[in-house]
Amino acid sequence: MSTGEPRAELRVFIADDEAPARARLKQLLADVHAELATTVVGESANGLDVLEHLPASGAQVLLLDIQMPGLGGIELARHLGGLERAPAIIFVTAHDRHALEAFELNALDYLMKPVRAERLAAALKKAQAAGPPSREQLERAGAGAREFFSVAERNRVMLVPVAEVLYLKAELKYVTLRTLMGEHLIEEPLISIEREFGERFVRVHRNCLVARAAIRGFERTTGGSEEEPYWNVVLAGLEERLPVSRRQWPTVKGVLPEAKE
């Protein structure tokens, strides 16, 4: 990198699981340096590693290979969106027809490997101006359901595996996400979670989704004299009981075959 330049260098983070591919991107960034000054502030070989190291690096742009082990490129981009200073993202792929179609449709920028220097410079300039992709763009481009929910805390992203979630309960603006370990607050509408994960969760109440696999049975409240008795769902490993609304009961009782009366 040349020194003593007055203009600020664009801070770039490179994520690719293949070392030669990372090396190639660095060569190209050096090649276009006269046109666009950049500095590489970090490199990662897998998605989880990016989440861990990118926030502290102060990266402005992330060059992100979409076929990485650990965590897929598009899902990673969605989690990074929760950061206070989320980076702009340029996806890089050798060949993934379905992903490319999704990128085109949702106006996400991407580069094809092998990458050309002039295309890289153009994409970096565009990304610098456009900023991070919107949540809606990424949601629509993502193929299938995520593997993690993410909880953003200032400049850090924490992941909660979807498989560990026992229930999700909507309260005012937030959704409480309950696992065996504890609770987390996420800012996503319950309805879009229900749509994304389909069969995994079942709605037991207007404000509550429960993991099908965690349901162990149902209990009927004896109820006070004024209250009508109602059903509660019993979850694996939890003392807490969640009420089933009368409207949802016909659907919910079918989850356990032996619960049918």
Added chain:
Amino acid sequence: MVSIRQNLATAALPDFRNLGVMARALVFVNLLALAVAFVSEPVGARMLDVFVRGTVLLEPLLLVSLALLYAAAPLLRRLTFAPACAMIAVLVLALAAGTHAALGEYTEVTLARTLFYAAACVTLVLAYLTLHLRAYSPALAEARLQALQARIRPHFLFNSLNAVLALIRRDAPRAERALEDLAELFRALMSDGRSLVRLADEIALLERYAAIEQLRLGERLRMSWDLDHAPVDALLPPLVLQPLLENAIYHGVEPGTGIGDVLVRIERRGERVHTRIENPLPNEGRSARAGNHMALDNIRERLMLFFDAEARLETQVENGRYRVEIDIPYRTGAA
């Protein structure tokens, strides 16, 4: 180079050394005998009676004929279609006369009838086997095409080219070697899929392919080769093993974050060639990469077209590892 083309294009004579052909002939002739018994005595018990009395002549004749055809297979292969058929007919009729002379006293079937049935059987079996073979020759050309299309995984090509580009400035000689490997791999991919190749060539191809993957994946790919007992002169259809290694790396090493151990073992066991390719399963419980079955189905189909019932391809998951095993007859150019 040994080719199976002469079997396909013109003289479609069945291979009498193939287990599948033998099995088909056995079943087909017995079904014919049952049909004849049914026509003469449609009632269950009496039909069986006729059939059993017929088999006194039929089974010895059938078994001896097939044994002789097995022995005469190399001789028959040198003849064109019509003379070969005539020779088979003469052979079987002579055997039929001989069998009747030896065993005629145990049955009421006359010599004339025996000869008539034998002639009918030879004609029908040859017609059936020839038709069966012909039905599969377009499929073979088709399978070859499919093999080509299935083999060039664009993901591999573009990532490899990208890796070579990264090397050119840093390590030019290594970049050159990588391009040579890539060229040789693609030459094999684009060659005529109908010629049998020597196992030694297929192993060389595996090694070139692994060298390119090693360049891309570095220490994440750890290859172990167990080839000391590989019969390098064995013949096999081309590109049967390389796709399996490609699958092993694509599904077993690339999606993982750690080191992936891939094993290739090829050995001769008696008259069989046994291959095993093993890879780890990095994403247990997670959605696997798609497209595995297309390659496996394609290989299974080609093995069947080349070896009929004598080839075996099995997959197995054990202790977190995925294993593909192929078992084919040991054949060399001399046979």
